Amino acid sequence: MSSNETLQAVRGMNDILPDEAGLWLWFEEVVRDWLHSYGYRNIRMPLVEPTALFKRAIGEVTDIVEKEMYSFDDALNGDHLTLRPEGTASCVRAVLQHNLLYNAPQRLYYSGQMFRHERPQKGRYRQFHQFGVEALGFAGPDIDAEQILMCARLWKKLGLRDVTLQLNTLGDADSRHRHRAKLITYFEQHAGLLDAEAQRRLHSNPLRILDSKNPAMQDLIVAAPKLMDELEDDALKHFDEVRAILKRHDVPYEINPRLVRGLDYYNRTVFEWVTTRLGAQGTICAGGRYDGLVEQIGGKAAPATGFAMGVERLLALLQDDGMALPKAEVDVYVVHQGELASQLASRAAEQLRDGDLRVVLHCGGGSFKSQMKKADSSGARVAVVIGEDEAQANEVSVKPMQGGEQVRVAVRELNAIVNNLIK
Numbered sequence: 001m002s003s004n005e006t007l008q009a010v011r012g013m014n015d016i017l018p019d020e021a022g023l024w025l026w027f028e029e030v031v032r033d034w035l036h037s038y039g040y041r042n043i044r045m046p047l048v049e050p051t052a053l054f055k056r057a058i059g060e061v062t063d064i065v066e067k068e069m070y071s072f073d074d075a076l077n078g079d080h081l082t083l084r085p086e087g088t089a090s091c092v093r094a095v096l097q098h099n100l101l102y103n104a105p106q107r108l109y110y111s112g113q114m115f116r117h118e119r120p121q122k123g124r125y126r127q128f129h130q131f132g133v134e135a136l137g138f139a140g141p142d143i144d145a146e147q148i149l150m151c152a153r154l155w156k157k158l159g160l161r162d163v164t165l166q167l168n169t170l171g172d173a174d175s176r177h178r179h180r181a182k183l184i185t186y187f188e189q190h191a192g193l194l195d196a197e198a199q200r201r202l203h204s205n206p207l208r209i210l211d212s213k214n215p216a217m218q219d220l221i222v223a224a225p226k227l228m229d230e231l232e233d234d235a236l237k238h239f240d241e242v243r244a245i246l247k248r249h250d251v252p253y254e255i256n257p258r259l260v261r262g263l264d265y266y267n268r269t270v271f272e273w274v275t276t277r278l279g280a281q282g283t284i285c286a287g288g289r290y291d292g293l294v295e296q297i298g299g300k301a302a303p304a305t306g307f308a309m310g311v312e313r314l315l316a317l318l319q320d321d322g323m324a325l326p327k328a329e330v331d332v333y334v335v336h337q338g339e340l341a342s343q344l345a346s347r348a349a350e351q352l353r354d355g356d357l358r359v360v361l362h363c364g365g366g367s368f369k370s371q372m373k374k375a376d377s378s379g380a381r382v383a384v385v386i387g388e389d390e391a392q393a394n395e396v397s398v399k400p401m402q403g404g405e406q407v408r409v410a411v412r413e414l415n416a417i418v419n420n421l422i423k
């Protein structure tokens with residue numbers, strides 16, 4: 001590469017530029033308030049974990065572990081490491097490592113980058129962001145339903161249209177084993193109709209064949225043995241209770257027996273919130289119960305349920321809905337000319353910030369006219385103008401940017417005047 005070639009970000013990993021970051025900040029604040037309103041507390045895990053964690057938690061025969069992980073060896077000590085592809089495994093690892101579950105169920109959330117080596121396209125990136133929610137130590141259907149109700153509330157808060165809930169149950173270990181055996185027998189009987197990927201998964205993970213999007217296999221899949229027919233009474237009761245709570249709260253859903261989720265750790269309730277407005281990448285939020293994971297990672301068995309939402313997809317949906325970017329990030333722009341004026345300007349700016357105002361102090365000189373242009377494009381509601389004349393008198397001029405009289409006031413009155421104007 002020649003030394004003056006422009007360097008680019010890694011394919012599938014996006015910059016979020018300031019104009020767009022405003023929407024992200026607004027979104028993150030809404031989501032945090034919503035999480036806190038359900039008693040969830042924030043937890044922050046490293047972006048890098050031992051590769052073994054994801055192999056053990058997510059499962060060896062899954063898309064993520066088979067082909068999507070960014071794994072590497074630590075050049076200094078040879079440790080096998082992976083950029084986290086999802087947050088649940090790390091969250092459970094952290095909870096166990098720090099004994100948080102000891103006599104205390106936990107409602108936790110996290111957010112941040114996830115990394116998966118996928119083919120980049122609209123709504124599918126190699127670095128993307130999730131908000132993830134995990135409730136650990138809760139066994140009942142009440143928490144499953146609460147998490148779904150939570151989501152419904154957030155969509156309402158955000159004003160999202162056309163988002164529907166798909167629901168399924170994966171039952172417990174015994175029924176899954178029975179179902180698995182029946183599936184293998186069934187697919188073996190129709191081996192000639194399986195594509196290469198299905199052939200490969202037939203004995204390692206036959207459930208995933210149900211997830212196939214291959215049109216040639218759809219008839220075969222539709223007629224496959226149903227897990228629903230194998231469910232134990234407890235799992236059925238759990239599912240019925242989740243459905244009853246959703247019904248009491250008027251949350252509509254569609255039962256989708258083919259919803260099996262891409263990760264091995266789920267059991268019982270699984271759900272996805274989907275929209276038809278984002279093309280093939282229509283799932284904005286997905287989750288469910290994962291009672292076996294805590295033990296699988298080495299802890300004392302504890303039930304758990306959680307979900308994660310894809311921030312890029314949610315923001316795309318908001319933008320599709322015509323959501324206007326929140327503006328006005330600056331209250332005051334301070335323009336000044338002359339030595340004494342510039343000294344007063346920086347003092348005045350600090351004084352305004354003492355009063356919690358958002359202030360941009362013009363830097364870099366230039367004529368009053370060019371400085372006023374900058375004030376205009378900054379979106380500030382008020383300009384404070386200081387020339388040598390004002391500075392000599394320890395005064396400043398205050399100009400409302402949306403029109404109105406420019407007034408000259410003593411510096412000590414500045415905050416009150418500005419506050420009055422932007423109220």
Ligand code: ATP
Pocket residue numbers: 086116118123124125126127128129130261262281283284285286287308309310311312313
């Ligand atoms: P998909 O079926 O779209 O590949 P998934 O089942 O792999 O999704 P999860 O692991 O359940 O996804 O992650 C939860 C959410 O994170 C998804 O519903 C989606 O909104 C988002 N997400 C997953 N992978 C990506 C990606 N590569 N780029 C952007 N968002 C993603």
Ligand code: MG
Pocket residue numbers: 063262
């Ligand atoms: Mg995926």
